Amino acid sequence: MVTSEGMSTVTEIPERRTELTGETVGNIRSDHPFMVAEDVNVYYGDNHAIQHVSLEIGKKEVIALIGPSGCGKSTFLRCLNRMNDTIETARVTGNITLDGKDIYRKEQDPVALRARVGMVFQKPNPFPKSIYDNVAYGPRIHGLAADRAELDNIVHSSLERAGLINEVKDRLDEPGTSLSGGQQQRLCIARTIAVNPEVILMDEPCSALDPLATARIEDLMDELCEDYAIVIVTHSMQQAARVSKRVAYFHLGLLVEVDETDKIFTNPRHKLTEDYITGRIG
Amino acid sequence: MQATTLILLLGLMAVTAFYLGRGRSLSLVGGHGHGLALHSLPGYYGYYVAIWVALPALGLFLLWVLLEPRIVVALVVNGLPEAYQSLPAGELNLLVNNIQNFAAGDVISVEVDRVLQDAAAQFNDYLANSRQILAVLALGLAGLAGSLAWRRIHPDLRARNRVERVIRWFLIAASSIAIFSTIGIVLSVLFEAIRFFQKVPVTEFMFGLNWSPQTAIRADQVGSSGSFGAVPLFAGTLLITAIAMVVAVPVGLMTAIYLAEYSSTRVRGIAKPLLEILAGIPTVVYGFFAALTVAPWVRRAGEAAGFEVASESALAAGLVMGIMIIPLVSSLSDDAINAVPSAMRDGALGLGSTRSETMTKVILPAALPGIVGGILLAVSRAIGETMIVVMAAGLAANLTANPFAAVTTVTVQIVTLLVGDQEFDSAKTLAAFALGLMLFVVTLFLNIIGLSVVRKYREQYD
Structure with missing residues (x-):
């Protein structure tokens, strides 16, 4: 847990930490904080899934959450757009702000929040509708387009930004499920950016895709981070190294270490982080 | 020997054979420690011998029981005096019946004479002998087959x-x-x-508008030339089914949506079993609920609103039938909704949809084929439902679309045609079978379509 100011700045620690104390080493701060989590705890019934996690997510940056299965990184991700609300037994404490406003405050409508904090899931999940309707779904329910022409515009530009337009422009009325896995995932990304979110959460977006499709999505993330804050959960060290600016390492519900990506991969401060990225645990 | 004693004896032999077979398999390889030398576990050798003891003997027993009455009767008839043997088939049949009844000590329909007494004694004699022979043969066969199987046991026997x-x-x-x-x-x-x-010509049955299934018993009888146009029955069935579906589909569907998407685990845990209780109420109970509670209520309500309502209205029967079908619709729709992958739900929620937007725009369209299949199954259930309409819908074959009128259904007519003493060669009685055939064909098609729709939909997501 980070409480003192001293921890937030980079301090020289010659020896690597080995013990799991609940303290986060490295630097949880961002230069341009946009989403700020402070002392976040998540309980599933009696199970304390996330313990005292504090982390800043910057504007226009890709931050990768890594760690062994069950370490709580997806749970943390789902706190950021209140998807945990849909789980009956889940309880979240602590503070998460988006652009300075608490997203768990009473007046916050979780439905409206999810339009600002979009999410891309592990398995491509296009709706059983046409490609066009998949992308138009969000703008329609949020009333973003005044007329058909405007909606067409949104759909086209979203598909373009997702790098899918050339492959699908002649078959917009075919079902979204007719696309290949990688195309489906890019369709889901197009669907997410169609509602014009500020943050995009990605929960292992490439784990069901082949290497070529993965490379396309990673290229896409590079482009998208010019406009959005992107939080990505991944099991692939290479992916984290390739796409992210910062990396956060979770272990058993604790945030163990956060830092610039190259620092984490060249000189991790915590023994657990080192063990994980060198493949000794996980 | 009694049949039960024989069966018990065979069972005992099979159990013994099990242990003998098991023991032999073990002793062949030199005891418990060497079980690995056997192809199968020792118990299988036991079962092997036991099966050989029991199955052939049981087969013989079944065959014997099936054939015995015919053979014994044939023997008895052969033993009758010439004059009786040359009787017409019907009378001979009656005589044989009387002989059998007399032999069993029951009351018979003719005077007991010498011939009858002799034949009955003969009958009992044959029967007793046959049982003796059967017992000997069956036990012998069991022993023989068992010992052969026992001898065949070998460590390599599979x-x-x-x-x-x-x-x-x-x-x-x-x-x-x-x-x-x-x-x-x-x-x-x-x-x-x-x-x-x-x-009755098929065309009259299928397209005739008048249903009055009366046939003349005597040739000179007046005023009962039946007419067998089944259209009013089909119309009545459709009317009641339609009313039932109007009740069951929305209520059942909304119940399913609530239970699948909105209710907490606790509510679901209570409500689902309660719905299943509703599904478990016998239809005859629904029937008198319809006839005694709902029908008078519908009549009063209708009359208060200025309609003329029959005391046995299609509406009352349809309403209650609809209630009966609610659990069917809701549980099938619930399955269809739950079969939609939760990734769809998450995707829609993650885009900022409310629950009802998620439901109506994503989940229901995805679950629709399954729901439609479920509704078709419910329709076929409604068409075939009998008890409620027998008690609440009435017998008058009116061709009407007025839900306040009394109508009758295919199932009700089948019941009325076949209840009581009937002769089985008149068109009146046979009409029931034609109606049954229609019913069977229609529900068969609905079931086939419904099930194939449901199945096709399941494959989509698995």
Whole structure:
């Protein structure tokens, strides 16, 4: 847990930490904080899934959450757009702000929040509708387009930004499920950016895709981070190294270490982080 | 020997054979420590011998029981004096019946004479002898087959595979019972219906607008030339089914949506079993609920609103039938909704949809084929439902679309045609089979379509 100011700045620690104390080493701060989590705890019934996690997510940056299965990184991700609300037994404490406003405050409508904090899931999940309707779904329910022409515009530009337009422009009325896995995932990304979110959460977006499709999505993330804050959960060290600016390492519900990506991969401060990225645990 | 004693004895022999077979397999390889030298576990050798003891003997027993009455009767008839043997088939049949009844000590319909007494004594004699022979043969066969199997035990004998094969045939036999009885029922209905269509043209039955199933008993009888136009029955059935579906589909669907998407685990845990109780109420109970509670209420309500309402209205029967079908619709829709992957739900929620937007725009369209399949199954259930309409819908074959009028259904007419003493060669009685055939064909098609829709939909997501 980070409480003192001293921890937030980079301090020289010659020896690597080995013990799991609940303290986060490295630097949880961002230069341009946009989403700020402070002392976040998540309980599933009696199970304390996330313990005292504090982390800043910057504007226009890709931050990768890594760690062994069950370490709580997806749970943390789902706190950021209140998807945990849909789980009956889940309880979240602590503070998460988006652009300075608490997203768990009473007046916050979780439905409206999810339009600002979009999410891309592990398995491509296009709706059983046409490609066009998949992308138009969000703008329609949020009333973003005044007329058909405007909606067409949104759909086209979203598909373009997702790098899918050339492959699908002649078959917009075919079902979204007719696309290949990688195309489906890019369709889901197009669907997410169609509602014009500020943050995009990605929960292992490439784990069901082949290497070529993965490379396309990673290229896409590079482009998208010019406009959005992107939080990505991944099991692939290479992916984290390739796409992210910062990396956060979770272990058993604790945030163990956060830092610039190259620092984490060249000189991790915590023994657990080192063990994980060198493949000794996980 | 009594049949039960014989069966018990065979069972005892089979149990003994099990231990003998098991013991022999073990002793062949030199006791418990050397079980690995056997192809199968020792128990399988036991079962192997036990099966050889029990199965052939049981087969013989079944065959014997099936054939015995015919053979004994044939023998008795052969022993009758010439004059009786040359009687017409019907009278001879009656005589044989009387002989059998007398032999069993029951009351008979004619005076007891010498011939009858002799024949009955003869009958009992043959019967007793036959049982003796059966007992000896069955036990002998069991012993013989068992000892042969016992001798065949060898460490290399693949007893496990042989037992498996017997189990497989058992299972095949069990599942074919249902299939063969279905075929039998269909054929019997079909043949009786064909007899009906020989008396009444198919076109009259299918397209006639007048249903009045009376046939003359005497040739000179007046005023009962029946007419067998079944259209009013089809119309009545459709009317009641439609009313039932109007009740059951929205209520059942909304129940399913609530239970699948909105309710907490606790509410779901209570509500689902309660719905299943609703599904478990016998239809006859729904029937008198319809006839005694709902029908008078519908009548009063209708009259208060200025309609003329029959005391047995289509509306009352349809309403109650709809309530009966709610659990069916809701549980099938619930399955369809739950079969939609939760990734769809998450995707829609993650885009900022409310629950009801998620439901109406994503989940329901995805679940629609499954729901439609479920509704088709419910329709076929409603068409075939009998008890509620017998008690609440009335008998008058009115051709009307007015829900306040009394109508009758196919099932009700089948019941009324066949209740009581009937002669089985008149068009009146045979009409029931024609109606049954229609009912069967319609529900069969609905079921096939419904099930295939449901199945196709399941494959989509698995």
